[in-house]
Amino acid sequence: MxxxxxxxxxxxxxxxxxxxxxxxxxxxxxGDGSGGGDGQGKNKPLELLNQSIQDDDTDISLEPYIVLDFNKNVVNLLVKEDNEKCFKLTDSDGKSVKINILMADDQVDLDRRRQIIVEPAKALKEDSKYTLEISDDLVAKSGSKLESDIEIEFTTGTSSSTKSSKDEYDPDAVVEDEDKDNKTEDSDNQNNDEKTDNSNENNDSENKTNENDQQxxxxxxxxxxxxxxxxxxxxxxxxxxxxxxxxxx
The missing domain is CATH 1.10.287 (Helix Hairpins)
Structure with a gap:
């Protein structure tokens, strides 16, 4: 019993x-931990996609408007101050020429988040050679940097030269990066801009999905x-x- x-x-x-x-x-x-985000957009280095003045260009305006289009956000407040120090214009004797660095507010003008404009503080000399130097310390909001320094040499024309002047600048001519990863990253940045001070991201969306799967x-x-x-x-x-x-x- x-x-x-x-x-x-x-x-x-x-x-x-x-x-x-x-x-x-x-x-x-x-939860199987199989998150789909590979973060390749963030790992891709910062690149200069287009510039209004090409290397060895001649007959450039004495008041050039040097427009530089990159593949990532380079104007965000997190990197703006440091990036302004990454540009230097020198004459043929190696002397520095004072310049102004123009950056849009990516909170207001999101289309200009990958564009930086460099212009001399005063008119350049006629028929003179100049070099624009871009340091590899230039960094995107995502943390990506240039792989190496960039130098753009050009020669000015006369007072009548208008090549690459401000009058030729088209604010609507934004160079679009065809890279899929960068498009995803930019789209993610835009969504976060609307929510919490422009902070990206597609990764956030993926993390939320994984968290929901594991709840x-x-x-x-x-x-x-x-x-x-x-x-x-x-x-x-x-x-x-x-x-x-x-x-x-």
Missing amino acids: KKTQSKLITLIMSILLIILISPVNVFAGN VNPTSNNTTIYIAIAVVAVLIIGFGVYYKKSKTK
Whole structure:
């Protein structure tokens, strides 16, 4: 009799233990850690895609408007101040020429987030050679940098020269980067601009998706607990009835 009771108690405890452990295993297995984001857009180096003055250009305006289009956001407040120090204009004698660095506010003008304009503070000399230097310290909002310094040499024309002048600048002529990763990154930056001070990202969307996949469904979890309690209650009642019958006999 005692052996039978001991076996029943052991059986009930085993079933109870299995029921209580099972929900944990089921819900813990929902997340497989297979996030789809590869972060390649962020890892790609910063590149100069287009410039209004090409290397060795001649007959350039004495008041050039040097428009530089990059493949990433280089004007965000996080990098703007440091990036302004990455440009230097020198004459043929190596003397520095004072310049102005123009950057749009990417919170207001998102289309200009990858564009920087360099212009001399005053008119340049006629028929003179100049070199625009761009340091490889130039950094995008994503943290990407130029792989090397960039130098653009050009020669000015006369006072009548208009090549690469401000009058030729077309604010609507934004160079679009055809790279898919960069488009995703830029799109992500735009979404975050609308929410929390222009902070990207497609990665955030992917992380949220993964988090949602791994979240435990409260309704399903409660249902499992109720079933476990009901099973235990049935087993206890059954054991009580069996015990009474056995004692009567």
